[in-house]
Amino acid sequence: MAKRDYYEVLGVERTASPEEIKKAYRKAALRYHPDRNPGNAEAESQFKECSEAFQVLSDDEKRHTYDRLGHDGLTGAGYAGPGDLGDIFTHFQDLFGDFFGFASQEAAGRGRGDGPSRGADLKTVVVLSLADAVQGTKRDIDLEHPAACGACQGSGAEPGNPPEKCTACGGRGQVSHARGVFVISSACRTCEGRGMTIKVRCRTCNGRGETVTRRKVKVSFPAGIDSGQTLRVAGQGAAGRNGGPPGHLYVEVHIEDDPRFRREGCDLVCEVPISFARAALGTEVEIPLLDGGTTRVQIPAGTQPGQALTLRGRGIPRLDGHGRGDLIAVVRVLIPRKLTRKQREQMEELAELLEE
Ligand SMILES: [Zn+2]
Ligand SMILES: [Zn+2]
Structure with a gap:
């Protein structure tokens, strides 16, 4: 199938400014985002298509090549497109972080070993009427995000059956192999570097150490706030792990059109x-x-x-x-x-x- 023109994909003029391109992409990405269209292959392919168009048109050099030589020019320059969905999220994390619920969640919450770590930042969008934005208002915002499992305190082990020292690595989390004269250390595979193994998985979280939690946060919007502005609510992100501080909550404001003004x-x-x-x-x-x-x-x-x-x-x-x-x-x-x-x-x- 012939590739569609990138400008056409994003619905912008060839003379569009970087800001217009970004805006068009955010609009399209929001519409076709897989979180909003679960199991919809058509939406997923449109999401990929607009992400690829954005990746090229948001990069001065790539855009220039594309303007002169079209799709073939990019292939010739070794550009292979953004790859799968995971790559797209990684690549445009800043952009998605602004817009989509909890895109940065995974990255912040996991895989930092057992030391204290700050909780993930949460991001959400709130739509206000023009009158509320002008006068200022308070809203209860419903949040839904992963948090340390209350039953096992995040350890993943069923209460009464605490994690035990890993026998494969003696609790060090690292194993050493002799390679001739060298000794090479690598993370223990049995305990994935944690140093502890779980004998009985926590039944509440199935051993994952976290569950989805729902809570309300009251947020005050100051009088005069405008569309596109973001409020930071300190300490209202996800809870920290192992005694780390909580993350922050970022609330992006969208203002509805008012028929009168x-x-x-x-x-x-x-x-x-x-x-x-x-x-x-x-x-x-x-x-x-x-x-x-x-x-x-x-x-x-x-x-x-x-x-x-x-x-x-x-x-x-x-x-x-x-x-x-x-x-x-x-x-x-x-x-x-x-x-x-x-x-x-x-x-x-x-x-x-x-x-x-
Ligand atoms: Zn648990
Ligand atoms: Zn181990």
Whole structure:
């Protein structure tokens, strides 16, 4: 099957900026991510395809080669694509770490021997309404992540049957082999370098030493937080092992569109529809406020379509605490699409008067 064009795969222009490419990839990867499409081979292949496109287009040199010579140029330069899913996750861990639940979990939580180690960081995404983001809010966030098994304290051994010193290595975790004059040490295979072996596996965790735990964490979102910003909640990540400190929880904020307002930095923009007659005569309108109420605003006579009225300090609080942005009301002048007979007659008359 012919390979699709990388720009087409990500749905971006050939002139797209690195930021646009990254954005497009995150969107596609989020949609086709295997965690969200378990057992869906079609999604998996699309996930791989967009990951490959991103790997090339996010690398200046590879992108340049691809722009000039296409797929063949990359093959010629020895580029073989990102490989299997595991490689993709490893390669783009930073990117996934930002976005997908607990991508960094495995790496942080396991395989560090028996010394104290800091718990894994947890990452999650929370969607807030624009009003909540503007006023600040508190949320209970449900977390689900692996944690040391409570029954065996993470040892993996059934209580009452503690792990025993490994007989193969004498508890050292290392075995030595003579190779001529050299003595070579390697990790003991029997105990996988732990120095202890489990006689009876913990029934709660089946010897894995960890179970999935669910808990709630209350998180406060400061007034004025914007989409794409991430909060760090210290110490609310996964528990540490063997007395190590817990990891942190990172909460990325997404803000829903609001039908009434558009956000521009700390300013809020809303539309005020009025008839062309009112625009000419001047009028008073009610404008919605984000916190629920409304306020009355004078539209002066002779207001033009698109003209903006600024209500100072009625926008979004600044995160640094220095006041608020503005509320900007943009006048939309409505022209009737249909006229009744009476309206038409009077309009004709008015038209003539206006042309005098
Ligand atoms: Zn256990
Ligand atoms: Zn051993």
